[in-house]
Every structure is written in C-alpha cells, then in structure tokens.
Amino acid sequence: MSAIPFASFQEILQKWESLLPVCPADTLYLTPQWQEIWWNTFGNGREMAGFYIEESDEVMAIASLSRQNGVVSLMGSPETFDYNDFMVRPGYESAFYPKLLQRLAETEFGTLQLYSLRESSPTLQHLPELAKQLGYSVEIAEEGVAPGIALPATWDDYLAVLNKKDRHELRRKFRRLEALDTWKWYCISEENEVSARLDDFLALMRMSDTEKAEFMTPLQEGFFREMARRMAQLGLIKLFFMELEGNLVASSICFDYGSARLLYNSGYHPDYSYYSVGLLLHALCLREAIEQGKDYFDFLRGSEPYKYHLGGQNQILYQMVVKQN
Numbered sequence: 001m002s003a004i005p006f007a008s009f010q011e012i013l014q015k016w017e018s019l020l021p022v023c024p025a026d027t028l029y030l031t032p033q034w035q036e037i038w039w040n041t042f043g044n045g046r047e048m049a050g051f052y053i054e055e056s057d058e059v060m061a062i063a064s065l066s067r068q069n070g071v072v073s074l075m076g077s078p079e080t081f082d083y084n085d086f087m088v089r090p091g092y093e094s095a096f097y098p099k100l101l102q103r104l105a106e107t108e109f110g111t112l113q114l115y116s117l118r119e120s121s122p123t124l125q126h127l128p129e130l131a132k133q134l135g136y137s138v139e140i141a142e143e144g145v146a147p148g149i150a151l152p153a154t155w156d157d158y159l160a161v162l163n164k165k166d167r168h169e170l171r172r173k174f175r176r177l178e179a180l181d182t183w184k185w186y187c188i189s190e191e192n193e194v195s196a197r198l199d200d201f202l203a204l205m206r207m208s209d210t211e212k213a214e215f216m217t218p219l220q221e222g223f224f225r226e227m228a229r230r231m232a233q234l235g236l237i238k239l240f241f242m243e244l245e246g247n248l249v250a251s252s253i254c255f256d257y258g259s260a261r262l263l264y265n266s267g268y269h270p271d272y273s274y275y276s277v278g279l280l281l282h283a284l285c286l287r288e289a290i291e292q293g294k295d296y297f298d299f300l301r302g303s304e305p306y307k308y309h310l311g312g313q314n315q316i317l318y319q320m321v322v323k324q325n
Contacts, residue, residue, distance in 0.1 A: 003052075005051045012059075012062070015052060015062070019060075025083075026087075029076065034231075038077075043066065060095070074116075085121050101322075111321060111322070113319070113320075116319070117317065117320060121318070124320070135325055136322050138323075140318055142316055144303075145317060148260075148296055148299055149313060151286075155291075158311070170309070176275060177277075177280055185284055188240075190232065191232035197239060198228055204250065205266065208267040208278065249268060252266040253265045253266065256292075259293075260295070261286070263298065279309065301317065
C-alpha cells in the first residue's frame, strides 16, 4: 500500500468518479469538476499535495490537498466549499488515516488545516485520537451550521412538519402572492440559457444583500460563472426565477446532487419584499424537490432566519487543525 501523488484532476478522473459515490463524504464539492474549477481560479501560490491509495487495482482513498508555506489543507476554502473531507472507501478508515499522517510527515508539513467537516465526518471520528497518539496537537472547533430538512412524500406532509406559526405564515404569504394575476416562476437548466441569465441572477443577488455584493469580487465572479457553466454541462444546476408584473423579482440557484437538492445562492428585488418573493421562491424550489422525489433539502452554510422558517434543522460544521509539536 503506497500513497500515489497526482498533479492534475484529469489524470485520476476515472478513479475519482468511481470512488466518490461510495464514500460517506460524497458531496458536490468533492467532485473533480468543482475542485478543478476552484484550483484553476484560486490556486496561484499553492502547490498540489494530493495523493490516492490503491489496492488490487481498486482506489481506496483520495486525499485532495494543497500546500502553501508549510500549511497543508483540503482543496478549496470555506468561502466556496460548504462541505469538505477526504474520500475514503467504507471500512478502509483504519488504514487511510495512519497513511495520511505518514505521508504528511514525509513531506515535512507544519500544519494540517481541515475545514467544513460535517458532524458525521469519518475524519472527526478517526483522525484526532490517532494524531494525538503520534504526538501531534489537535484543535477542533465549530465552524458554522448548514441547516437542512428531510423531505416527506408530499407538500401537505411537509407543511405538517413545520411549527404552527411558520406553517400559518407560509400559507398566508402564498395566499397574498397568489391573489395577484401577474406572477410566475420557472426554471432554467440548459448550459447556454444558464450562462445567458447569470447577469440577471447576479443583479438580484447584489441588490438584495450588501455583504453578497461585496463578496462577489471579479475573482469570485469568475469562479461563479465557470462553476455554473460546468455544473450545467453535468446536468446538476437549476436556476430559478420569479417574475411579478413582468419584472424579475427573485432568483435562486440550486443543485440536484444524488437524492438531495442544495440551495446554493439567491437574490431578490427589495422593492418587492412585501410579497416575500425570496422566501416564497425558496419554498417553491423545495416543493418541486418533493414532487421530484428528493429526500433532503439542504440550505447549506449559514444561519439565515428563512432557513428555519422553512423547517431547516442545523447540521454543525467543524474545522480541525493538526500541528507538529
């Protein structure tokens, strides 16, 4: 068993795509396409430090890592990855994590930084005690939350899950919107259409939230546009719009990955906030996910109030730092 380094995502694409679906850590952010876009956008000044492990011609684990100034970290960042982790075939954890630390020791690392680990992460279960036994210091801290809700079979069943106040408010807001004759919502998923409508999405996003507007630097926007284009090619993206009185008033970007729908980002026109257009478009995205048989709606990172009004329950995200003593 040896750790085999890789210098590009393409060289292990087939191995990667065979392993990821069977891993507990499987998520959109661990796809080679997402990681490659991140690397091409933000990788300047960093070097690839990833490796994979094979046994009997079967890939058992992939560690997608980068290095900068003696600090090794998972590929990506909390700003662009809601979830992150190592890809390890179930049952192989006891072999992988010692190999990880051995590999890092051989490369004389100073610090291993792991961000955006879900509370169910095998890394949280296996790595801390092992690292301490080998003389490393380990620090674990809560990084944030990613609310989500298990989806029932029908919309009525979903409404029944909400608390009384949230259920009443959601119905009241829908009645107010549905009293208007001039509203509609729709979804775009084809690559050319998605690319053509990103300006509309970005305009709504920027006008609805000054923090989002400041976050969307030219570099971030470049990542965002390339990510949307690539995810459309893979058939994963769904770009939703709501129109009221012929005006664009809200937009949401979702990803359908496996049996879940992920609400990635959104925006709305403040002049139409009386009609709760942002929240109601989220609710419509959720309702469609139920109709399409999805079993989980993931609001992703952040504790915005609307996520809880729509039934979201917190999943805690952690970060871990392993250091040489």
